[in-house]
Amino acid sequence: MSDEQTPPSPESDQPETAALGQTVDLAIEEELSNSYLTYAMSTIVDRALPDVRDGLKPSQRRILVAMNDLNLSPGRKHSKCAGIVGETMKKYHPHGDQAIYPTLVNMAQDWKTRYLLIDKQGNFGSIDPDPPAAMRYTEARMHRHAVEMLEDLKLETVNWIPNFDETVDEPTVLPAKLPNLLVNGSTGIAVGMACSMPPHNLGEICDAIVATIDNPQIELRELLNIVPGPDFPTGGIVMGRRGIAEAYANGRGRVTVRARIEHEQTRSGKNQLVVKQIPYQTSKNDGIVDKIVQLRKADKLTDISNIVDESSGRVGMRVVIELKRGADPQVVENQLYQMTPLQGTFSIINIALVHGQPRTLGLKDLIQEYINHRQEVVRRRTQFRLKQAQQEAHRIEGLIFAVCDIDEVIRLIRSSRTRDEAIEKLMQRGFRIAPEHPYAPQIPERLKAMADENDVRLTRVQAEAIGRLQLIQLVGLEIETLVANYAKLVAQIEEYEGILADPQRVLDIIKEEIAEIRGKYADPRKTEIADAEAGALDLGALTPVEQVVVTITHAGYVKRLPVDEYRVQGRGGRGVIGASTRDEDFTEQVFVASTHDDLLCFTDTGRVFKIKVFEIPEAPRTSRGRNIVNLINLQPNERICTFMPISDFEKGEVYLLFATINGLVKRTALKDYRNVNASGLIAINLRENDQLVGVLWTTGSDHVLLGTTLGMAIRFQEDDVRVMGRTATGVKGIDLAGHDKVVGLVRIAEGEETDLLTVTENGYGKRTPTSEYLVQSETGSRPQSRGGKGRRDITVNTRNGQVVGLLTVSDEASLMLITYQGMIVRINAAPVRRTGRGTQGVKVINVQQGDRLVALACVAEDNADEAGSEDVGSENVGTDDQGNTDA
Structure with missing residues (x-):
């Protein structure tokens, strides 16, 4: 820096201006701040x-x-x-x-x-x-x-x-x-702020403006009765009024907008949803149709068979969503709202420039600013018209004086050599209108008063107007035209002056103009305002309470069907087919429940989901239903290990008992699982590398039997496991040796003794009375204590392989055995020989070389045989592989 350059004084508040050829030191932070603020304000005011x-x-x-x-x-x-x-x-x-x-x-x-x-x-x-x-x-x-x-x-x-x-x-x-801002809204993104103002119905806004003029102290609730909410050009349904009230009160709020969907039925009986209106600022194809197609491909909307856009200028918007047979239209509609842009949120941000400064405004503020603007417009317009009327009246006054003394005017003009000289002579001449003048009776009193006592001097404007008179205008009748025009102008002047002197008259003019606008352009509302908040759609209220049969297959397909579909038959009847399954699938669980009962779905990761029975799609009797993954949000590779129907979470001493592959067990009161949200809930806190095997419901006095892959089993009283909280990890149920794991658990009710069926991966198995798993003593038999190593259930060796499953059966039970390569064999339990504990068992199925058995399940009855006139729910409801029934 040269000697002539001096840094700015730190005490100075003004930045130093550099002369030509000089430099000035500035703090970069300050310069960036000032430059950015300048740019930001320019963007805010001049663009956004x-x-x-x-x-x-x-x-x-x-x-x-x-x-x-x-x-x-x-x-x-x-x-x-x-x-x-x-x-x-x-x-x-x-x-x-x-x-x-x-x-x-x-x-x-x-x-x-x-x-x-x-x-x-x-x-x-x-x-x-x-x-x-x-x-x-x-x-x-x-x-x-x-x-x-x-x-x-x-x-x-x-x-x-x-x-x-x-x-x-x-x-x-x-x-x-x-009132453009109120009826059309506006959107814009500035620097550090944005506006998102919704459009409104013109008729409602006009009424609100008039109401505000009549009562400047009007309250927001009164305005809400006039303007219930936005009116979008694309229609739709605004869900709830809370967000509207917040936005109208302080200028910011959020409203949920849904598409208008109607339910129709084709001639063939298939249901379809027809989209007639969509949310504001949502595109039809890119935003909605493409999204639905993507969700179909991702198997998240499996009840949709096709989507057709039938929109045209003649019929308007019409997007037809065809549903598969048996799909519940109300459920699919709700899924569309949750997963597609057919339901969206519109953020209301009422930011606008007031006197060049951005301000956040409520509804009443916006209306008042419009009224203020129109008051200014009406006043300035009136002042302009007053000025014009006064100028014209002033000109006509000069013409009237000239016509009353036309001979003198002609003499002055003829005696002048130039136009300017004539104008000057006219301006110097004093004019009067004597009472005896022939035109005196027609002259307005206002002019007579001006010319009675003193001579009237013309202004240049008046003199030039006289100079522009045509000869034909000098006739006597011209005075009548001039006087009539002058009287009309005087009336206008008085009217304009009265308007400017009375603010209420200005407001009355605004009301008249608003009424005119309303009469010309007001139209019916397009957007419906619903009282129900989004997400508050209660499908239960739309579903009647009735008994239904729920069917669940091994692959996780579920459906419900009214009990009436299963006709009452005489004893020994053949029954009817309850479900159509594929070769690799079979019905594993059937139960009767109310449509308003709950179904708990426990996954191997320790989570639990709860759905209402009415959320399970109703399907024809011969259909296999829909996969449960379409109803709950499972993570990749997460599977459901237990389904449990619940009619009442507040039953007395009813518990849920959990078991994991690492031998941990946990017992928790059923009522702790009454509040499960849509995203699931932690049912048990699993340790690392642990998985949930299954869940039982127990009465408090039952026995529990755990079986392991190395052929060990332990039977203990459930009250050996203390009642714990929902998120507890549990306690040791069995002491596992080496790499042993728990593969199954069963409940043995008090006083009930059945057979325990155990099968191994090489296709061998056996039935053993559950009483043999009690410890015999001189005083009788008793279960083991929890946490022991258990007793030998079946011999695990090269011939048998490891245990893959166990369950309690009767002689009439029907079983499904599934191999790794997908082979499924159905057998009856009776031919499987009953043997003691610790034996090798007998061959149950022939497993091909290189294949192995991986799962065992009990087949639920999939027909509706009735004994006499007994109800379908009493005798033909199956149990799952753990013996669960409706709690």
Whole structure:
């Protein structure tokens, strides 16, 4: 730095200005802050946020002004958009056609703008969304709504400023007779802030403006009765009023908007959902149709068979979603709301420029700002008209004086050599109207009073007006025309002065103009405001309470069917088919429950899900139903190990007993699982490398038997396991040796003794009475204590292989054996020989070389044989592989 350069004084508040050839040291943080703030405010004011008075951004305002300059009124021919864009860019907005044309297009698209400002002709895009054609192909003119925005623009109602190159002037705001910001809303992203203002119904807004004028102290609840909520151009349903009330009170809120979906049925009896309206700012194809197709491919919307877009200009929007047979339309509709843009959230952020500063405004504030703007417009318009009337009255006054003394006026003019000399002589001449003058009776008293006592000197304006008189106007009858015009102007002047002197008259004029706007353009509301909040849809309220048969297959397919579908048969009847299954699947569990009962689904990761029975799709008797993964949100590789129907969580001493592969057991009260949310709940806190084997419900006095892969088994009383909390890990149920693991657990009710069937991976198995798992002593038999090594159940050796499953059976039980390679064999339990503990068992099935047995399950009855007239739910309801029944 040279010697002449000195750093700025730290005490100085003003940054030092460098002279030519000098440099100034500035703190970079301060310079960046100042520059960024300057840029931010420029973006906020000149680009992104609307003015609260006319609801327009500069680009929108300039397009309308340019169209007004081109006289593209509604009655004129449409003009090429390229010309409109060029005029706007040339005179007002030098930011390129890529910024101007999309803005023009948006003001012409009826799915984006509630009350159009541009009347379009040509391809302006679609809600699909298709892009508009190039501006050289499209045409436009002003819509009637835009004319209302520009009315009185030339009457000095708003301020004008020079344009970017100071060749013409442009208005800073439009008079905006139409309450544009309230009825069309606005969106924009600035620096550090954004606005998202919803559109409203014009008729409701007009009524609210009148109500606010009549009662400036009107409360928000009264305005909410007039304006219940937004009115989007695409219709839809706003769910709940809480977000609306918050937004209208403080300028910020969130509302949930749903599509309007109707249920229809085809001639063949298939159900279909028809989308008639969609949420605001949502595209039909890219946003909705494509999303539904993706979810179908991902097997998340398996009840949808096809989707067809039948929309057209004649029928409007009509997207048909065809459902598979047996699908519940209400359930699918709810899934669509949850997983697709057919339900979305619209954030209301009412930020607009007030006197050039961004402010967050509530509904009443927005209405009041519009009223304030219109008061200013009406006053300035009245002042302009008053000024014009006064000028014209002043000119006519001079003409009246001249006609009353026309001979003298002609003499003065003829005696003058030049025009200027004549004007000067007229200005120097004093005029009077004597009482005896022939025209005196016709002269207004206002002029007589001016000319009775003193001579009236003409002004230059009056003298020049006399100079422009034509000879024909000097006839006697001209005085009558002049006096009539003068009287009319005086009346106008008095009217205008009265308006300016009385603020209430200004408000009355605003009310009259608002009533006129309402009468011209008000239309019915498009968006419905529902009282129910989103997510509060109670399918239970839509589902009658009835008894149904629920069927669950080994592969996890579920369905429900009314009990009435299973007709009552005589004893010994053949029954009816309860489900159609594939070769690799079979019915594993059947139970009768109420549609309003709960179904707990426990997974191997220790989580539990709860669904209502009515959420299980109703399917025909011969259908296998829908996979449970479509109803609950399972993680990859997570599987359900236990289904448990529950009718009452508040039953007395009822518990759930859990067992893991590492030998841990846990007992928890059933009522602890009554509150399970849609995303699931931790049912047991598993340790690392542990998995849940199964869950039993117990009564508090039952015995529990655990079996392991190395052929050990332990039977203990359930109360050996103390009652724990829901998230507890549990205690040791069996002491495992080496790499041994628990493969199954069964409940043995008090006083009940059945057979325990155990099978191994090489296809061997045996039945053993459960009493043999008790410890015999001189005083009788007793179960073992929890946590022991257990007793030998079956011999595990090279011939048998490891144990793969165990369950309690009777002679009538039907079993399914599944191998690793997918072979399924169905056998009856009776032929399996009953032997003692510790034996090798007998061959149950022939397992091919290289294959092995992997699972064992009890087959639930899949027909509806009835004994006499007994109910279907009493005798033909099966149990699952752990012996679970309805708790």
